[in-house]
Amino acid sequence: MTTSRHISHLDLDAFFVSVECLKNPVLKGKPLIVGGSGDRGVVAACSYEARRFGIHSAMPMKLARRLCPQALVISGDMEDYSRYSKLVTEIIADKVPVFEKSSIDEFYIDLSGMDRYFGCSLFVADLKKTITKESGLPISYALASNKLVSKVATNEVKPNGQLEIPFGNEKSFLAPLSISKIPGIGKETSELLNRMGVETVHTLSEIPAPMLHNLLGKNGIELWRRANGIDESPVVPYREQKSISTENTFQADTIDIQFLQAQLVRMTESIAYELRKQNKLAGCVTVKLRYANFDTVTKQSSIAYTGADHILLETAKNLFRQLYDRRMLVRLLGIRFTHLIPGNYQISIFDDTQEMIRLYQAIDSVKNRFGETTLKRARGISSLPVHPRNSRQ
Structure with missing residues (x-):
């Protein structure tokens, strides 16, 4: 006998826009765009009112303005968005034993077994009310037997909606939907299937x-499973202690500031690339120093979720300046990124241009193909040897 699971997907509605409307209620109900202010900027998020004009995230700002000249454009504040994301995470963590934070504004919760007690439907409905009451943010959810169906269902009832797909009804729910609604079917695959006359999930x-x-190769088997509402992927418990870090013990203790700063740049750049390669963003940076007398000191700073070199580097440099105050010989230098969440570089950019985004993509593409040491900042090159001790968890 198969025991049905109860998985709910929760998605904060137009998250960046909702935070801005919470800060300034005058913005509610208006076409609003969050993103780079210049013509070469990109749309990071937009309100549902703006979406009616065909505007969507990652669209060039120049085109978005053309589609909706009356839209209000604001640069956005990633620190505020990170703060509200963490607030909602804390609310869910306080109520739910097993949950997964799949992005800055999306969560999966596993309620399997709870139907015997309080009831899954009542529990998740009450959780939605609690989140809205304590954070002020609208959130949508769907309850189903797996992550795939719950996510698709949530997208169907946004904004501020809720839906339950009873066990056994997965296929009938998905059947009439466009194949583009299935995660994993991109533009090219969708066009290929459409040319074959395949337009619906049924x-x-x-x-x-x-x-x-x-x-379609292996992907074809996975798409068949998804079209049939099959998904056994587990809810991966959220653990903030996950980190990406590296540290170097020098062959000779040093007081050379330029060398230390070059090492800091090199190490930060290296694990920032690793962060992006894993499609993650960091919410905290820690710098570690060990002096020649083996005294070890650390300093950390919470930051807006990001995977961008220039932001992580600036934070690391500031921490190093605050930390290195003894003017003693240094034996070891380390850096660590923590508070990791799934996400990509683009969502943390509001003032950067399309050129900056493409530059990061191009750099990472070269590193993916030829190795991460093929491209590096000149400031991160030094001549003194080190003993690396890396930890990428």
Whole structure:
């Protein structure tokens, strides 16, 4: 006998926009764009009113202004968004034993077994009310037997909606939807399937799995499973102690500030690349120093979630300046990123141009292909040897 799971997906509605409207209620109900202020900037988020004009995230700001000249444009404040994200995370952590933070504004919660007690439907409905009451932010959710169906269902009832898909109704719920609603079907795959006459999830689910495998490889099998509402992926418990770090013990103790700063740049750049490669953002930076007498000191700073070198570097440099106050020989230098969440570089950018985004993408593309040491900042190059001790968890 198969025991049904109870998985809920929760998604803060137009999160960046909702935070701005909470700070300034005058903005409610208006076409609002959060993003870079110049023509070369990009849209980080937009209100549902702005979406009616065809505006969407990652769109060039120049095009967005053309589609909706009356839209209000604000630069955004990632520190505020990070703060509210952490607030909602704390509310969920206080109420739910097992939850996964899948992005800055999305969560999965596993309520399996709770139907015997309080009831899953009542619990998640009450959680929605609590989040809205304590944070002031609107949130939508869906309750289903797996992560896939719950996420798709949430997207169907936004904004400020709620929906339950009873166990056994997964296929019938998905069947009439466009194939573009299924996670993992991008523009190219969607166009390919459309040319074959496959437009709905129902039609996709009827294609034999071996045929989809021949057409799309391993991804074809996974798409067949999704079209049939099958998803056994677990809710991965959220753990903030996950980190990416590196430290270097020098062959010779040093007081050379330029050398130490060069090492800091090199190490920060290295693990920032690792952060982006894992599609994560960091919410805290820690710098560690060990002096020649083996005294070890650390200093950390909470930051707005980011994966951008220039922000992480500036934070690391500021921490180093505050930390290195003894003017003693240094034996070891380390840096660590913590408070990691899934996400990508783009969502943390509001003032950067399209060129800056493309520059990061190009740098990471070169590093992915030829190795991370092929490109580095000149400031991070030094001649003194070190003994690296890396920890990337």
